[in-house]
Amino acid sequence: MSMYDKVLIRFGDLMLKGKNQKIFRERAIALLKQNTKHLNVNLEKRHDRLFLVINDTKLEDIEQALMRVTGIGSFSFFMSSLPGYEAVVENAIKLIRAEVLTHKRFKIETKRVDKSLKETSQEITQILSKSILKEIHDLVTVDVKNPEVTLHVEIHENEALLYLDSKKGLGGFPVGVAGxxxxxxxxxxxxxxxxxxxxxxxxxxxxxxxxxxxxxxxxxxxxxxxxxxxxxxxxxxxxxxxxxxxxxxxxxxxxxxxxxxxxxxxxxxxxxxxxxxxxxxxxxxxxxxxxxxxxxxxxxxxxxxxxxxxxxxxxxxxxxxxxxxxxxxxxxxxxxxxxxxxxxxxxxxxxxxxxxxxxxxxxxxxxxxxxxxxxxxxxxxxxxxxxxxxxxxxxxxxxxxxxxxxxxxxxxxxxxxxxx
Ligand SMILES: Nc1ncnc2c1ncn2[C@@H]1O[C@H](COP(=O)(O)OP(=O)(O)OP(=O)(O)O)[C@@H](O)[C@H]1O
Structure with missing residues (x-):
C-alpha cells in the first residue's frame, strides 16, 4: 500500500483562458476519465481543482496514464492528513522518511486555505518546521533559497494535503479544443x-x-x-x-x-x-x-x-x-x-x-x-x-x-x- 491517497492535477495554461475555460475544463475531465478508465481510480472535483483518488492502484500506472493526457501542467501525489498540527507533523515525518533517501537541502512551504486559522502561512511554516526538523535533522539541511526537496503543506478546513515536489505533465491544451x-x-x-x-x-x-x-x-x-x-x-x-x-x-x-x-x-x-x-x-x-x-x-x-x-x-x-x-x-x-x-x-x-x-x-x-x-x-x-x-x-x-x-x-x- 502506498502512503499516498490522491493525486492533485493541475491543468497549467488552461486555467487562464477566461471564456474558454469551461469548455477546456470539460474536455480535460473527459480526457482524464478516458485515460484512466482501465485503472481503479475515481475522479473528484472540488471547486476548481481536480483530484484522482488512488485506491490501491500502482502509482507508476497512474503516472503513465497522466503523462499521456495533453494539457496537464503538473501533478502531485499527496497524503491526506487531519488538519491539526500534530497530525500534520507526524504524517510529514512519515512522508519524508519514506521518500527522501539521501541527505537533501530542504524547505517547507505552507498554504493556508482555511482562513479561520489565526496564524499566517509563514507562522504555520515556522511551527511545523520546528517539530518536523527535530525528527529529521539527520536527513535534511534547511535551504530555503535552493532546496532539492520541498514539502508542501496545504491546510484546509477538514484536511491537510502533504506532498513533495510535483511531476511535470505534457503541458499544452487538452487535445480537441483547438479544431x-x-x-x-x-x-x-x-x-x-x-x-x-x-x-x-x-x-x-x-x-x-x-x-x-x-x-x-x-x-x-x-x-x-x-x-x-x-x-x-x-x-x-x-x-x-x-x-x-x-x-x-x-x-x-x-x-x-x-x-x-x-x-x-x-x-x-x-x-x-x-x-x-x-x-x-x-x-x-x-x-x-x-x-x-x-x-x-x-x-x-x-x-x-x-x-x-x-x-x-x-x-x-x-x-x-x-x-x-x-x-x-x-x-x-x-x-x-x-x-x-x-x-x-x-x-x-x-x-x-x-x-x-x-x-x-x-x-x-x-x-x-x-x-x-x-x-x-x-x-x-x-x-x-x-x-x-x-x-x-x-x-x-x-x-x-x-x-x-x-x-x-x-x-x-x-x-x-x-x-x-
Ligand atoms: N508518403 C507520405 N505520406 C504522407 N506524408 C508524407 C509522405 N512523405 C512525406 N510526407 C510529409 O512531408 C514531410 C517532409 O517529407 P520528407 O521526406 O522531406 O521528410 P522527413 O524530414 O524525412 O520527415 P519524416 O521524418 O516525417 O518523413 C514529412 O514530414 C511528412 O509530413
Missing amino acids: RGLLLLSGGIDSPVAGFLAMKQGVEVEGIHFESTPMTSIESAQKVIDLAKKMSVYAYRQELRIHMVPFFKLHQEIIARISPSYVITVMRRMFFRVAEKVAQKNHALAIITGESVGQVASQTLDSMHTIEAVTTIPVLRPLITYDKQDIIKISKQIDTYDISIQPFEDCCTIYTPTGSSTKPNIKKALINEKFMVDYDKIIDEIVSQTKTFVITPETNIRLEEFGFTVTEAWEAMHDHIERQ
Whole structure:
C-alpha cells in the first residue's frame, strides 16, 4: 500500500483562458476519465481543482496514464492528513522518511486555505518546521533559497494535503479544443513528432499517408499504421483516423512525365492537392507536416513556397525550427522512434532522382505539370479510393487483410526501375 491517497492535477495554461475555460475544463475531465478508465481510480472535483483518488492502484500506472493526457501542467501525489498540527507533523515525518533517501537541502512551504486559522502561512511554516526538523535533522539541511526537496503543506478546513515536489505533465491544451488538422504522416521520424506536438497543443489530428504499393513495399504502409497506434494514446478519444491514399497511379505519372529535378517538388504539390480535398471532406482546417527548414534540399523556403502555392488551406509545421536531435528525443519519448527507423522506403524516398532542385519555383513547376495527363482526374479517383482506418492503442490492423497486397509484379517492377 502506498502512503499516498490522491493525486492533485493541475491543468497549467488552461486555467487562464477566461471564456474558454469551461469548455477546456470539460474536455480535460473527459480526457482524464478516458485515460484512466482501465485503472481503479475515481475522479473528484472540488471547486476548481481536480483530484484522482488512488485506491490501491500502482502509482507508476497512474503516472503513465497522466503523462499521456495533453494539457496537464503538473501533478502531485499527496497524503491526506487531519488538519491539526500534530497530525500534520507526524504524517510529514512519515512522508519524508519514506521518500527522501539521501541527505537533501530542504524547505517547507505552507498554504493556508482555511482562513479561520489565526496564524499566517509563514507562522504555520515556522511551527511545523520546528517539530518536523527535530525528527529529521539527520536527513535534511534547511535551504530555503535552493532546496532539492520541498514539502508542501496545504491546510484546509477538514484536511491537510502533504506532498513533495510535483511531476511535470505534457503541458499544452487538452487535445480537441483547438479544431482539427490533417497530418501528412510518412514513415519517418519527423511527422509523428509533428503530429504529437499538434495534439499536445489541443489540435485534433487525423493522418493522411500516400502509399505507393505495389511499387513500395506493404511494410512501408504498415509502418504508418504502427506509428499511428503509438500516437493514438495521445489522441482525442484515443482514436486516430488514418486516410491511406493509393498514390501509385499518380506516382507513376510523376516519374514518367516530370523532369528529374522537379519530381520531388511536383510530388509534394500533388500531396497538398490531395490533402486539401481530404481535409475538406473531413472538416479539417489545416494541413500539418513534419518539415523543418533546411534539413534536406526539398525543405528550403523556396521549396516550401512552391509547394504550398497549390493550396489555400493553412499549413502548420510544428517542427519548423527544431534540430534533428530534439526531434529524435521527442520521438523516443512518444515511442515512435524504433518504428520510424525501420528501413522501408515510401514514395518520397524510393526512386528519387539525385539533383532535386533546391530552388524550385512555381512557374517551372506549372510547366512540368502540363506534361501530366489530366492529373485532376487521377486526384479525384484516388481520393475516392482512399481507405480510412480508425487506429486505437488496442487495434491490431494488418494491411494485408484489407486488400493491400504485394503483387508478383512488384519485384519485377522494382528490378526494372532499378536497372533504368
Ligand atoms: N508518403 C507520405 N505520406 C504522407 N506524408 C508524407 C509522405 N512523405 C512525406 N510526407 C510529409 O512531408 C514531410 C517532409 O517529407 P520528407 O521526406 O522531406 O521528410 P522527413 O524530414 O524525412 O520527415 P519524416 O521524418 O516525417 O518523413 C514529412 O514530414 C511528412 O509530413
